Amino acid sequence: MNSTTNHAHTNTTFNNADFDEIGKFTRLADEWWDRQGAFKSLHDINPLRLDWIEDQTYAFFGSKLNGKKVLDVGCGGGILSHSMAVRGADVLGVDLGAENLQAGQIHAKRTGMTDSLAFRCVAIEELAKEQAGTFDVVTCMEMLEHVPDPSAIVRACFELLKPNGVFVASTINRNPKSYLFAIVGAEYVLRLVDKGTHDFHKFITPAELDSMAVGAGFGRFDMTGLHYNPITKRFWLSNANVDVNYMMSFTKGEKP
Template identity: 50%
Template structure:
């Protein structure tokens, strides 16, 4: 079977170059480490992870995958960046994390191979980096079991998000490398919800992630104008809440 590559080579190269810094808490990935307890807690509040079969699409160095495995889930982290996957595997080995595996495969190819195979699908901070985000959403919908949960996170596309997530985070506060995000690739919540509906996913909830530059902390909020997460479910079955 021919490999499906819904990926921008420049984006892949960008994250591969930084791969060795994934688990450095003071590196460019510090924001992901800071928000991880918040997004993990929100996911668990809707879909308890213990005993669940989970796939983390665009797992990178495994920050969320590792955390979900530690909550008792059976996790498969998938990505197309070989160097990031090597870092994720090494961290799991060093940390002794059970219940997590990593694999180089696209969301589309995994969906074709394992339809309706997972209780929970997560796809966080990834959609704004691929050429065809709707294709990834469809793949996530295909992979989840009827009644299962699919979680996405990305960045809104508006003037506030441009000033906050790009100008502020990349140029002023230097929290992220310049060029991490392209404004044209950011996705409005209404667009992401539409991708989900077209794929058979029903929107259940949404939350915003707010950064306070004064205390340098993140918090969950109802404001989805910049960073946000959505929770969706595939119709056709009832899994435990």
């Protein structure tokens, strides 16, 4: 797969885009691959997310990411996209922030990953019309809480998957604890992310995400919570609760 970034916005629809949200990340585009910079927390949690995605892929297919055709929706600068390509997947990362994609493309060239990692600036709903039924795995991490209509994104992900494909999404629960931890704690106290990164009213409960997915045609497969200890500065996954950050996996059909 050749690595191409589409900077032209012609023939691309942006009906389900919040450009204030996109701007939050494109303004920091040059920091995507600074592991101590604005996206340090994404680098820190990436191994956990990557391993969980592989676990879901293995549980469903009986094999991991190697050889799978993968779409990473809302890929930003390509932190997860790149790591999935390193694991042997053929990855397409899509985002509406061209500066973010350029950062991902530059890093892919620097690390010699351009044969298995490509980027496109395209609305996911438009891509679904072009490449329906194309991908084995679709990921959508930390993105649904930043768009006006997350259910439309979930429906497009369903269309993009092959029959019996796997969809993995991560987002933030909506409750008093998530407000305290994800906004007050992460943005203002611990400064894990920039102030204003999140809008509490756009957070999505697991029941809401499950309803979106089932409505699109998915079946729920698994769920886990992401946790952080500010004393040890350690992240970990646990099924014990999904009060704040969580990941859910869904399937398009039965096991092959």
